[in-house]
Amino acid sequence: MLQRTYILKIAITISYSLPFYEYMQKVIFLLLGLLLAPKPSQEPPVEVIKFDTLQHLMNRNSQQIEVINFWATWCKPCIKELPYFQSIHQQMGDKVNVTLISLDFADQLDSKVVPFVKKKGLTAKVLLLDEIDYNSWIDKVDPSWTGSIPATLVIDPQSGRRKFVEGELKQEELEEIIREFTK
Amino acid sequence: MLYLQSAILALLMVLPGADIANGLKVGDQAVDFNLKNIDGKMISLQTDKQAKGYILIFTCNTCPYSVAYEDRIIELHQKFAPKGYPVLAIQPNDSKRSPGDSFDKMKKRAKDKGFPFPYLLDETQETTSTYGATNTPHVYVLNKQADETFKIEYIGAIDNNTRRAEDATKHYVKAAVEGLLKGQKVETTKTKAIGCTIKWSS
Numbered sequence: 001m002l003q004r005t006y007i008l009k010i011a012i013t014i015s016y017s018l019p020f021y022e023y024m025q026k027v028i029f030l031l032l033g034l035l036l037a038p039k040p041s042q043e044p045p046v047e048v049i050k051f052d053t054l055q056h057l058m059n060r061n062s063q064q065i066e067v068i069n070f071w072a073t074w075c076k077p078c079i080k081e082l083p084y085f086q087s088i089h090q091q092m093g094d095k096v097n098v099t100l101i102s103l104d105f106a107d108q109l110d111s112k113v114v115p116f117v118k119k120k121g122l123t124a125k126v127l128l129l130d131e132i133d134y135n136s137w138i139d140k141v142d143p144s145w146t147g148s149i150p151a152t153l154v155i156d157p158q159s160g161r162r163k164f165v166e167g168e169l170k171q172e173e174l175e176e177i178i179r180e181f182t183k
Numbered sequence: 184m185l186y187l188q189s190a191i192l193a194l195l196m197v198l199p200g201a202d203i204a205n206g207l208k209v210g211d212q213a214v215d216f217n218l219k220n221i222d223g224k225m226i227s228l229q230t231d232k233q234a235k236g237y238i239l240i241f242t243c244n245t246c247p248y249s250v251a252y253e254d255r256i257i258e259l260h261q262k263f264a265p266k267g268y269p270v271l272a273i274q275p276n277d278s279k280r281s282p283g284d285s286f287d288k289m290k291k292r293a294k295d296k297g298f299p300f301p302y303l304l305d306e307t308q309e310t311t312s313t314y315g316a317t318n319t320p321h322v323y324v325l326n327k328q329a330d331e332t333f334k335i336e337y338i339g340a341i342d343n344n345t346r347r348a349e350d351a352t353k354h355y356v357k358a359a360v361e362g363l364l365k366g367q368k369v370e371t372t373k374t375k376a377i378g379c380t381i382k383w384s385s
Contacts, residue, residue: 074247077380103377105346132350133343135374148318148380166317167380 046113046126048106051137054129057099058141058155064097065181066155070129070141072103073116077168078150082120084171088178089124095182098124103149106130156181206315209372213239213325213333216310218273218303221290226271226301228325228333235267236333236363238356239323240341241275241316244292245283246379248345249319253296255341255348256320259356260300268324268360270300275311275319277384284382311381318378324359324369336363339374 057066069085071078082100089098100122104113109128117126131137138147142164145151154163154177163177207214215228228237238259242249260270278285286304293302305311314323324337337359342351359369 075379107346132346133353134345134376135340135343135353138375138377145375146317147375147377149377150380 046102046109046117046128048109048128048130051129051131051140053127054101054137055140058153060157062097062157064095064157065178066153066157067096067098067178068101068153068155069098070101070103070149070151070153072149073108073112074104075149081150081169081171081174082122084169084174086120086122086124087171088174092178092182096178100124100126102126102128104128105132154178154181206313207323207335207338209335209338211335212328213323213335214310214313215333216305216313218305218310219286220301220303221286221293226303229331231269233267234269234327236324236326236336236360238263238268238270238360239314239325240270240272240320241311241314241322241381242272242320243274243276243281243284243379244288245276245281246319248376248378251345252320252341257296257299259341259360262357263360264300266360266364268363272298272300272302273305273310273316274302275305275308275316276382277308279384280382308381308383316381318376318380320378322356324356324363326363336369337372339371340376343374345376 054068057068060066067085067088069078069081071082073079085098085100088096102113106128113126113128134147138145141151141153142162144164145166148166150168152165152169152174154165155161161181163181165177169177213228217225217227220226228234240256242252242256244250256270256272263269274284274289276284278288282288289302289304292298316323320341322337322339322341323335325333326336328334337355339355341354341356342348343353343355344351353371355371355374358371362369
């Protein structure tokens with residue numbers, strides 16, 4: 001947005017130094033250019049969040065089943081199961097809201113997390129939870145969570161039903177859980 | 184909204200297995216073991232007759248969170264071993280599933296980092312399972328009793344900032360051991376932290 005205003009200012013400055021017809025021509029071209037220019041990339045800007053955003057996600061009153069997966073780029077079993085979550089997102093995105101919560105360090109957002117998300121072609125929502133004081137929030141996600149990842153939380157906001165799984169899920173296991181929650 | 188929250192809370196409270204963590208708990212007697220150190224010698228809780236207790240840490244080569252804590256683990260040993268609370272590091276991962284944690288790789292890592300404490304391999308994973316360690320690094324602070332057994336006084340994380348030691352504001356293990364040295368009750372006896380899963384043999 002800022003960039004466009006900037007371009008516009010330059011364009012106006014140039015235009016005033018030109019004869020009128022040329023000026024109009026430039027204006028038309030400029031407007032056309034602005035209209036046709038590709039919008040700023042919608043590529044997954046992985047949003048960095050604090051715990052309150054996660055809490056909101058866990059408690060919001062949505063019609064969709066919330067599937068929240070905790071992972072990190074350094075966690076091999078996590079990486080193995082990510083495609084299963086991506087597939088749920090693609091196939092059942094209307095009924096299920098998949099959120100992938102990265103626990104990578106926030107200072108590795110641009111060096112590791114964003115390139116990883118792009119490389120894997122993840123289109124499900126990816127958030128980086130920047131809360132290093134782990135002991136202050138792990139129990140609030142689920143009291144049974146010991147803190148190892150991967151971990152997955154499935155919530156039906158309408159019934160309040162929750163399922164928390166610590167450890168790697170096989171694709172069939174994840175699909176079975178989703179089936180139970182969506183039937 | 185509030186209704187939903189309390190409903191969830193109520194559900195969590197009645198759910199059986201909300202506290203499913205198996206293994207030893209704070210206050211339990213520590214179970215002894217006999218594990219091979221990187222120098223080939225077997226080590227148990229009774230090996231060091233001078234020990235007033237131990238800082239038992241389940242940790243490994245391959246977990247970035249373990250690696251992030253290596254220098255802090257060395258520091259804990261240097262600070263507390265002379266006072267009778269040495270570090271005993273136990274590598275819990277199955278080396279078939281995690282080749283970077285093989286006995287040879289353990290020797291190499293210990294040499295490269297100059298570990299001043301024993302680095303033991305739990306080859307059968309029995310000790311890891313008995314203690315209920317779930318992630319790395321996972322600490323158990325033990326204190327010797329009058330009858331020569333050891334009691335578990337603290338289970339959890341080293342401090343509250345994995346990323347940067349300087350930014351930690353709560354030093355759980357240090358506080359626990361310092362408390363024990365003063366003959367005080369440990370205040371924070373249990374904490375949780377994000378860590379790597381234990382790689383169990385299939």
